[in-house]
Amino acid sequence: MPKLIAAILVGLAVAILIAVVGFAGVWWTGSYNVAADEPHSRLVASALTSIRERSITGHAQGIPVPDISAPQMVAAGAKQYAQMCVQCHLAPGKDDSDLRKGLNPQPPNLYLHGVHDPARAFWTIKHGVKMTGMPAWGGTHDDQALWSMVAFLRRLPELSPAEYERLTEQPPASHQEAQ
Template identity: 45%
Template sequence: MTLAVLSGVGVLAFAGFVYSGVYDVGADNAHTRPVLSLLQTMRERSIASRAEKLTLPPLHDPARIRQGAGNYNAMCTGCHLAPGVAETELSKGLYPTPPNLTREQVDPREAFWAIKHGIKASGMPAWGKSMKDDYIWNMVAFLQQLPSLDAAKYHEMVEKSGGHSHGGGESGAGHHHGGEPMEHDDADHADEAQEHSEHTEPASPSTVPEHGKPGHHH
């Protein structure tokens, strides 16, 4: 058979596999090793090739690090955890499992790119749609310090951060500022939205959102 015929057969076989529905896309069932390896390599190379072009700002500025702590606490702990938090409902349910950023030292350029642009089909949002670059760099600066923080130091830094603030576009929905578990009924979401609109200054978070305390029902 000619190369063209073989190629056509291969395309038809692949199309048949896709349309058969035989491949399980459920998040509670891991990819096969070949698929996982392909996706990991593609993701890593895609991010690295774009991130290497970025210019790093000063990341050791205490004010930058402190401001990044508040946004991390409000926006990231549900998936990427915090000192003293082993896992959450989100981190357990997502696949691929989000990296535990309290234990991993991340490349600052790659972290910035991933935070700004997100990652397809991973649950990682493109925060650049609501955050200005400087605020993203603040979070990256904080991430460089995060693995070295214990729970007490983390909470102290969050308390001094100024809370969830990144230059406009902040939303009360999905973010938490007070350290108590979020309720999941419509009345509470309405109250949260009203409270958020009545304050011109972001509320200061006091602790990491925890899951499983009384009041958190399914």
């Protein structure tokens, strides 16, 4: 029995060594294609998606969600979404963009899917996601502004194109200056 265990351990060590050398070879030679116009293999895409989802879930746990149902909060978030997010995440009546076409992985279409967990959405908006094109808005926007975007995202799937346009409409420049 000890010989069998020793053989298994040696076999396992050899397999690990081969995997490490193979990984190092791919890394050193640059043979893995990181071009955004070629999708990851299924294995890599699955691993990256799993890592991303588990990370966001873990980091978002315990974030207290404020009342995000106030209409003024939704309206403020709508304007920010139109300025910062619509080119990647789309909106009613805006089904694609040149920027979105060049992103890999494709960002979620938030007007079709919305957000189901406000804490996860807040964490993602605040901290961004490495190597996806999702910026970390927490360095340039306070938490109140980020929560207003989450408030808007909760409403977004219910909006018609006309309602979206009404909510995201910017007041004329002379009106903005008067405020």
